[in-house]
Amino acid sequence: IAGITQAPTSQILAAGRRMTLRCTQDMRHNAMYWYRQDLGLGLRLIHYSNTAGTTGKGEVPDGYSVSRANTDDFPLTLASAVPSQTSVYFCASSRAASSGANVLTFGAGSRLTVL
Amino acid sequence: GQNIDQPTEMTATEGAIVQINCTYQTSGFNGLFWYQQHAGEAPTFLSYNVLDGLEEKGRFSSFLSRSKGYSYLLLKELQMKDSASYLCAVFDSNYQLIWGAGTKLIIKP
Numbered sequence: 001i002a003g004i005t006q007a008p009t010s011q012i013l014a015a016g017r018r019m020t021l022r023c024t025q026d027m028r029h030n031a032m033y034w035y036r037q038d039l040g041l042g043l044r045l046i047h048y049s050n051t052a053g054t055t056g057k058g059e060v061p062d063g064y065s066v067s068r069a070n071t072d073d074f075p076l077t078l079a080s081a082v083p084s085q086t087s088v089y090f091c092a093s094s095r096a097a098s099s100g101a102n103v104l105t106f107g108a109g110s111r112l113t114v115l
Numbered sequence: 116g117q118n119i120d121q122p123t124e125m126t127a128t129e130g131a132i133v134q135i136n137c138t139y140q141t142s143g144f145n146g147l148f149w150y151q152q153h154a155g156e157a158p159t160f161l162s163y164n165v166l167d168g169l170e171e172k173g174r175f176s177s178f179l180s181r182s183k184g185y186s187y188l189l190l191k192e193l194q195m196k197d198s199a200s201y202l203c204a205v206f207d208s209n210y211q212l213i214w215g216a217g218t219k220l221i222i223k224p
Binding site: 040041042043044045090097098101102103104105106107108109 | 119150204
C-alpha cells in the first residue's frame with residue numbers, strides 16, 4: 001500500500017539521549033516534512049525538504065536535524081533529547097512544495113516521551 | 116504575525132448539520148485546506164479552496180471568502196464516524212502552510 005511509514009510508533013527516552021525517527025515514503029513525492037503536534041497547538045513545522053539533497057528549517061528547528069540523501073527517506077534526529085521535545089511527530093510528503101493544491105500525505109505518527 | 120483561529124470544540128447531533136469556522140490573518144494567500152484527524156491517527160485531506168465560493172464533496176462542503184479571511188467547513192447528515200478534529204491550514208505567500216489548532220467535533224446520538 002502506497003504511503004508513508006514512520007518508526008518507531010512510540011518511544012520513551014531518557015533526557016540527553018540521541019534519537020532518530022525514521023520516515024520512508026513510496027509515492028515518489030519530491031517534498032517531505034516533519035511536524036510536531038502538541039495539545040492545544042496547531043501542527044508546527046520542524047524541518048522540510050523540497051527535493052532530495054536539500055533541507056530547510058521550519059518554525060521550530062532547534063534541537064532537531066534532518067537529512068535527505070534520497071527521495072524516499074527523511075529521518076529526523078534529536079541530538080540530545082529534552083523533556084520539551086515530548087510530542088507526537090508526524091512525517092508528511094507532497095508531490096511538490098510550491099504548488100497551490102499541495103496535498104500532504106501524513107504518516108501514522110511517532111509518539112515520543114522524554115523523561 | 117500569522118494566525119488562524121478555529122473554535123476549540125463543538126458538539127452536534129447525529130443526522131444534523133454543523134458548520135466549523137476558520138478565520139485567518141496571513142502574509143499572502145495561496146489556498147486553504149481542511150484536514151480531518153481522528154484521535155490517535157494522522158490528518159487526512161478533506162478539501163482545498165483557492166477561489167471564493169463553495170466547494171461541495173458529498174456530505175462535506177467548504178466555503179472561502181478571501182476578502183474576509185474566512186472559511187467554513189459544512190458537514191451534513193452527521194454520522195458518529197465524523198467525530199474527529201478538523202484542521203484548517205492556509206498556504207501563505209511563501210507557500211508555507213500555517214495551521215490552526217483544530218476543532219474537536221463531538222457527535223452525540
